[in-house]
Amino acid sequence: MVVRMDDAFLAVDWGTTNRRVYRIENGAVVRTERDERGVTAVTDFAGEAAAIRARFGDLPMLLAGMVGSNIGWRVAPYVPAPAGVSDLAATLLRIDDRTMIVPGVSTSTDVMRGEEVQLLGAVTAGLVPGDALLVQPGTHCKWAVMVEGRIADFTTAMTGELFALLRAHGLLAAQLHGEVTTSSAFLEGVVDGKRRDLAASLFGIRAAKMLGTRDDADAAAYASGLLIGSDVAARLAAAPDAPIFILSGPELGNLYTAAIAANGRSAALIDSHAAFVAGILAVGAAIA
Amino acid sequence: MVVRMDDAFLAVDWGTTNRRVYRIENGAVVRTERDERGVTAVTDFAGEAAAIRARFGDLPMLLAGMVGSNIGWRVAPYVPAPAGVSDLAATLLRIDDRTMIVPGVSTSTDVMRGEEVQLLGAVTAGLVPGDALLVQPGTHCKWAVMVEGRIADFTTAMTGELFALLRAHGLLAAQLHGEVTTSSAFLEGVVDGKRRDLAASLFGIRAAKMLGTRDDADAAAYASGLLIGSDVAARLAAAPDAPIFILSGPELGNLYTAAIAANGRSAALIDSHAAFVAGILAVGAAIA
Numbered sequence: 234m235v236v237r238m239d240d241a242f243l244a245v246d247w248g249t250t251n252r253r254v255y256r257i258e259n260g261a262v263v264r265t266e267r268d269e270r271g272v273t274a275v276t277d278f279a280g281e282a283a284a285i286r287a288r289f290g291d292l293p294m295l296l297a298g299m300v301g302s303n304i305g306w307r308v309a310p311y312v313p314a315p316a317g318v319s320d321l322a323a324t325l326l327r328i329d330d331r332t333m334i335v336p337g338v339s340t341s342t343d344v345m346r347g348e349e350v351q352l353l354g355a356v357t358a359g360l361v362p363g364d365a366l367l368v369q370p371g372t373h374c375k376w377a378v379m380v381e382g383r384i385a386d387f388t389t390a391m392t393g394e395l396f397a398l399l400r401a402h403g404l405l406a407a408q409l410h411g412e413v414t415t416s417s418a419f420l421e422g423v424v425d426g427k428r429r430d431l432a433a434s435l436f437g438i439r440a441a442k443m444l445g446t447r448d449d450a451d452a453a454a455y456a457s458g459l460l461i462g463s464d465v466a467a468r469l470a471a472a473p474d475a476p477i478f479i480l481s482g483p484e485l486g487n488l489y490t491a492a493i494a495a496n497g498r499s500a501a502l503i504d505s506h507a508a509f510v511a512g513i514l515a516v517g518a519a520i521a
Numbered sequence: 522m523v524v525r526m527d528d529a530f531l532a533v534d535w536g537t538t539n540r541r542v543y544r545i546e547n548g549a550v551v552r553t554e555r556d557e558r559g560v561t562a563v564t565d566f567a568g569e570a571a572a573i574r575a576r577f578g579d580l581p582m583l584l585a586g587m588v589g590s591n592i593g594w595r596v597a598p599y600v601p602a603p604a605g606v607s608d609l610a611a612t613l614l615r616i617d618d619r620t621m622i623v624p625g626v627s628t629s630t631d632v633m634r635g636e637e638v639q640l641l642g643a644v645t646a647g648l649v650p651g652d653a654l655l656v657q658p659g660t661h662c663k664w665a666v667m668v669e670g671r672i673a674d675f676t677t678a679m680t681g682e683l684f685a686l687l688r689a690h691g692l693l694a695a696q697l698h699g700e701v702t703t704s705s706a707f708l709e710g711v712v713d714g715k716r717r718d719l720a721a722s723l724f725g726i727r728a729a730k731m732l733g734t735r736d737d738a739d740a741a742a743y744a745s746g747l748l749i750g751s752d753v754a755a756r757l758a759a760a761p762d763a764p765i766f767i768l769s770g771p772e773l774g775n776l777y778t779a780a781i782a783a784n785g786r787s788a789a790l791i792d793s794h795a796a797f798v799a800g801i802l803a804v805g806a807a808i809a
Contacts, residue, residue: 311731343728373692373724389728390720391692398686404661404679429717430755432678432748436661440631440677443599460720467718 236517242293243285244513247300248347249273255510256289262510264289272299278306282332293331295513298347301326301334311339311346317383318353318512322519335516343389348375351480351505354512356382360503366468366475368500370461370485372397376468378475388471390464396457405438411453415491418451422458423495427466434459457488465492480505524805530581531573532801535588536635537561543798544577550798552577560587566594570620581619583801586635589614589622599627599634605671606641606800610807623804631677636663639768639793642800644670648791654756654763656788658749658773660685664756666763676759678752684745693726699741703779706739710746711783715754722747745776753780768793 236242241258250271256264275281282294301309309326316338326334337346348369355361356379363382369375372393378386400409413419425434438456441447447455469477477493477500479486486502493500524530529546538559544552554576563569570582589597597614604626614622625634636657643649644667651670657663660681666674688697701707713722726744729735735743757765765781765788767774774790781788 339728339732341732342725342734344731374720388721389724390718391724391727392720394691395720395723398691402690403682403686428755430678430751431719432662432680432683432752433676433755435683436677436679437630439679440627443632444627444629446630463718464720467716467721 236293236295236514236520240293240517241290242295242517243289244510244517245285245294245296245300246347246350246509247272247296247298247305249299249304253506254285254289255513256292257510257514260514265506272302272305282328295333295335295517297335297350297509297513301337302346305334307334309334309336309346311337311344314338314340314387315380315383315385316349318357318515319519320383321349321353322516323521325520333520335513338384338387340386343387345375345387345389348377349384350512350516351508352377352379352384352512353382354510354515355478355480355503355508357515358507358511360508360511361478362476364475366472366477368468368477368479368481368489369505370479370481370489374464376464378472388468390467392460392464396460399435399456400453405435405452405456408438408442408449408452409456411450413454413457413488415487416451416454418447419454419458419488420491420495422455422460423462423465423492426459426462426464426492427496429463429466431459431463458492461488461492462495465489465496469493469496469498477501478503480508524581524583524802524808528581528805529578530583530805531577532798532805533573533582533584533588534635534638534797535560535584535586535593537587537592541794542573542577543801544580545798545802548802553794560590560593570616583621583623583805585623585638585797585801589625590634595622597622597624597634599625599632602626602628602675603668603671603673604637606645606803607807608671609637609641610804611809613808621808623801626672626675628674631675633663633675633677636665637672638800638804639796640665640667640672640800641670642798642803643766643768643791643796645803646796646799648796648799649766650764652763654760654765656756656765656767656769656777657793658767658769658777662752664752666760676756678755680748680752684748687723687744688741693723693740693744696726696730696737696740697744699738701742701745701776703775704739704742706735706742707746707776708779708783710743710748711750711753711780714747714750714752714780715784717751717754719747719751746780749776749780750783753777753784757781757784757786765789766791768796
């Protein structure tokens with residue numbers, strides 16, 4: 234299958250816990266729905282694909298994300314970085330003639346699956362330049378170095394997962410129920426995060442309680458700043474000149490924007506859904 | 522009460538989950554028992570103290586550790602660092618004429634409660650010189666800079682707690698059930714830990730599984746090396762010249778010794794029970 238701009242097709246961004254289906258016609262989204270049928274909620278993938286076609290139209294289908302992992306439908310390969318649109322299109326896993334899974338991307342030390350479509354789509358849609366540092370915040374935050382429009386290198390930090398673990402379990406859990414905004418406590422955490430001494434800085438949250446130097450209402454914002462700040466400081470040091478773009482909704486996007494600004498750089502927020510659509514269109518058009 | 526070297530008295534190292542009672546006569550331990558009656562297991566502290574006296578002798582009693590915290594018997598103060606034996610002895614919390622709790626020690630950003638007796642005892646017993654970097658590995662690892670025999674500064678890193686959280690919950694939990702020894706995987710973690718980029722290095726454990734570059738049997742040792750290595754690298758950078766001593770049992774002691782050696786320094790293991798006894802004797806003798 235080759236997806237031409239005037240074709241109709243279905244694109245599915247199929248992650249671990251969520252799924253978003255797009256019906257695309259003439260290069261534009263005509264219908265989209267998000268649900269919680271992520272791969273961990275599904276066992277009969279062929280049946281799910283048939284159900285999607287029954288709802289969205291009996292069309293060719295391009296799937297991306299954890300659907301191509303060992304907990305998904307079938308294991309799609311990883312394309313080694315540097316990887317561009319044509320590399321992904323040349324390495325699709327074909328379930329059948331009109332159902333294909335986009336491969337992930339790997340380096341010698343890291344892997345991604347799903348994020349690559351957004352990253353490359355951001356470039357092909359002209360949302361970001363071909364040479365840039367792109368951030369996808371979340372449970373496992375991806376930082377991709379784009380060079381000449383391809384994914385040249387990337388790093389995943391389990392920043393969001395560490396925050397969730399600390400909030401749910403252990404010594405600090407009882408202190409971390411406050412709101413997280415770009416408050417002064419958040420920015421204080423970002424500054425301490427630059428020291429990149431997480432295990433000690435985190436104990437400082439407990440010590441501040443014992444010493445009465447920080448209200449518990451601010452502890453979660455400080456902890457979030459610390460984790461995001463460590464991540465930002467490490468990544469900016471590795472890409473001192475690249476313009477920075479954040480693919481994210483506004484909530485996490487604002488936190489990363491503030492943390493990047495506190496490190497003397499600026500970053501623009503990009504629409505990650507638009508980037509996904511542009512990316513999956515580009516991959517579809519590049520299929521040989 | 523003043524504890525002279527020829528007095529008999531009881532010393533209790535009373536932590537969160539464990540407790541160790543010593544009967545000391547003429548400066549030597551004549552009987553000791555460890556149990557799991559830590560402060561979280563106790564509500565009637567006066568009754569517990571009476572029960573200890575019933576078993577070990579109706580003697581004066583010096584208590585140290587979390588028994589003096591807000592989850593203990595009564596809240597003993599923190600003595601600000603730099604703190605020596607005489608500072609602790611001058612700030613005891615007196616429950617009654619012959620029952621006293623040793624205070625904790627604080628800096629502007631950190632607190633300890635219980636560790637101070639070991640640290641000062643290590644010096645007074647001659648186990649370590651008066652100027653040294655002392656490590657007490659564990660759930661919350663303490664690193665104390667001793668200057669002229671006093672606790673000049675210290676840092677707590679929640680290294681052990683982070684390892685326990687990762688082992689019990691989240692993405693990596695299923696991978697982290699292997700044995701932790703000073704293996705090549707542990708030392709590989711120590712080297713990666715020097716980058717002090719924990720959230721990214723931890724995700725690398727997942728990536729290594731997906732890429733088939735590390736056996737899961739080695740993942741726990743690598744993760745332990747990463748956490749201990751980050752901690753060691755941060756702390757050694759702050760104390761480039763001090764001789765290093767580890768107050769610990771052999772298991773954690775060997776891991777820290779190996780991590781310190783991988784950072785080009787050497788460290789000697791010290792008997793932490795002997796240090797506690799020397800410390801509590803010194804505090805007792807210094808009571809005015």
